[in-house]
Amino acid sequence: MQNNEFEKIGKRLLQERLLGGNFGNMSIRSETGFYITKSGSFMDEPGDLKYVSMDKIPEEGASSEWRVHFDIYNKTNKKAIIHAHPVFSVAASFCYHEIIPEDSEGKMLCPVIPVVTGEPGTDDLAWNISEALKKSSVAIAKGHGTFAAGKDLTEAYLLTSIAEYCCKIIYLRGGLGGLSP
């Protein structure tokens, strides 16, 4: 399956520097599972998407973070997910257990951004992120990146962008200094 929506959103993520290199992944729910970007693909050139069924069987070559996407779809009614590596969000994740936005959009759209632990690609990370996304639409894996979920890729992209904006404001106000690692 190929989808122009993935390419369009991938370009936005890159333009806004919410990814580094070929990091990150995106998916959309289908009736019986979800379609996710390939492992190692560039988000602005996603190519063929890989299918993961709700029997937990991923097509070969699916992103290594498919478990996180699986758990989120399994536990919520979200329709699309974006995992990105925005620098201010990652930096902030070392300083807070949860991020409380100070700017007006952040307060409105993601009043609490949970920070969770778990190594990339593990069941641990999948469990922690999916639990966090039952209560919030965006969460941060500590030292790693954001997972945002919404009704479509556009909403997931906007949430990613807003989370990064919040963290940047906190940084510019001096909020990332002097806190415990």
Ligand SMILES: [Zn+2]
């Ligand atoms: Zn990642």
